[in-house]
Amino acid sequence: MILLVLLASVLILVVTVYQYDEQTKEYNIQRFERKETISKKTIDLELSNKTTHEVNTANLSKIFQNRIYEISSINKLNISLYDLEGKLLKTSFGNVFEKTEKGPLTEFLISELSQNSNHRVLKNKQIEGLSYQTSYSYIEDPKFKRIGILELQFTQDNTEIEQELEAFIYRLGLVYLLMFLLAISIAYFLSSYITQSIKTISDKMQLTRLNERNEKIILDKASLEIKILVDAYNSMIDQLEESAARLAKSEREQAWREMAKQVAHEIKNPLTPMRLTVQNFERKFNPKDENIKVKLAEYSKTLIQQIDVMSAIASAFSDFAIMPIQKKEKIEIISVVKLALDIFNDTSVRYQTEEAELHAFLDKTQLIRVVTNLVKNALHATENEEVPLVNVDVFSEGDTVKIVVSDNGKGVSSDVKDLIFEPKFTTKSSGMGLGLPMIKNIIEAYEGEIYFTSTEGQGTIFTVVLPKK
Known part of the structure; x- marks a missing residue:
């Protein structure tokens, strides 16, 4: 949630700046085109009806001797008049916006203007934060004969628009900061709610033992996903208890089998010498032998020793099998x-x-x-x-x-x-x-x-x- 809010705020900021920039460019172009249209109509009207001079290239500077400043001031743009060779005839520069020395038009620009299908050339440039839009078109007499070249230059100061953009970004930043803090709070409480249930499950899982009785998890409130996890854990506990019971039973049976084998093995060890002793006694027994009592004592001693061993074996297994009583x-x-x-x-x-x-x-x-x-x-x-x-x-x-x-x-x-x-x-x-x-x-x-x-x-x-x- 936090990442999405942060990413959304950055994307909206980028899109906003881009949109403002595009709208500013579009607005400046449209504004310039309106001023250009009005200025050209004013100039055409001046050439058609108001001038007393013959309308030709040589008289352009006379016709617009003072009128050029009025048109420039009304439309808030700079106007320059050139002959068809690109030589400057008259300009409003120096009285309206800024003092700039104007030179003749370049041959490339004149060629570009003549070859353009609508006989209009638009140039854009930006210097020290100011945007300049300049158009070049032909001046025609009432009979549509080309008598000169008209240069219209509009200086656009975007400082006000940039300040508006900064103010808008500031307000937007405050809104998204609030949303960001809200997202952090929601994420914290939501994660706490989820992790609380998960921690309960984790604690229970850590206490799970194969040889002990394990408690099931009971949650009053939980999400669907947590409930599924709890049900799976409880089902596992049931299966674990069944498996533990079967395992304990199997281990007990195996232990008794191993114990029985061990008892049988330990008892067989003294039985073999006892059997040999009895067989040897039976084979060599002679009542008339003078040493019969000595031999009988030896046979008896051997048998008694082996019987003691068997008794010790039985006692040891008995002591081990009986769990100690907690007598305190x-x-x-x-x-x-x-x-x-x-x-x-x-x-x-x-x-x-x-x-x-x-x-x-x-x-x-x-x-x-x-x-x-x-x-x-x-x-x-x-x-x-x-x-x-x-x-x-x-x-x-x-x-x-x-x-x-x-x-x-x-x-x-x-x-x-x-x-x-x-x-x-x-x-x-x-x-x-x-x-x-x-x-x-x-x-x-x-x-x-x-x-x-x-x-x-x-x-x-x-x-x-x-x-x-």
Whole structure:
């Protein structure tokens, strides 16, 4: 709108100036032609009826001795009389408008006049803002015989017209300035009205999540285009909820399938040595053997070890499958962490804190599980180090409690950093890869977070952030 108003004002200004210029030229020509016609009729009348001199070329200056000034003054133009050779006979210059020395006519002009079909030549020129229009035609006696050449010159001062044009452009400029400001105001309110609805849609789209319930957009007043956009968004929300439900169902089914495969794989591992042990016992069993009790004890020990492994596998999957219950009670963090570290009879584990007491509303058992799991992973990462070191630091930061577990172990390679918290992923030679995913679920259940930084060959730092309330 603003651009159109601006463009229209510029175009109208250009057209107005052009039109004024054309009208001025046309008006000057018509005005000059009227004066020319009157002057020529006056001269013809003077030659036909009023003069007492013989009408010929030689007497032209006598005939119009004083009369030329009267005709010039009445019609407000300059008059000059020439013989047929172009020699000046009489002129009104010097008494009416301006003093100018007149010379003879050029041969080219005389030739142009004689060859012109209407025996008239019109010249236009402009000097210092003044427009000059000059016509050349023949003077004829009452018998239509050419006796001389008549020059009529009209001086047009366009200053008044230009002032009128400037005044008109000024008024027009004020009108278009008002229109321009009005267009800006309308454009502002119109764009605000449109963008308000679009911003509402944009805000809703930014809040759209696949795994959450999304609200539809309801607008009381909106244009047809915005209404179509809102209807499309609401339809997309319905489709998104259906797709999310199908995706969640598919993911759950896929997760259980993967879990079942993992459980089956982990259980098969101890079953194979148990089967071999039983078969070996059956094949070599001899009641009369003197060492039968020793061999039976060895077979029993092997079976019991494999059964313990299967029990540990079942417990791990059970703990991972059950989401932590948000049991909140006020506990003293410093002492609970120390209690969790007491089970590690290892001098490489160092506990440090500057807090005397630190309280938070958490579950004591789950906090111990988080700490012990992180420390176990850190000890495993430092197994091959000459001087293994695991630091556990607890401190308060605003409304949160931070537990930092760092080690100087082998670190985590950049290729697998994104997989650390994925179920079934592990960097150990043994284990099921459920420890970190399990504690991540515990921490997120309390609206906390866990993250880590690691440099390969230098160590890893895990940071747990938990709210105090």
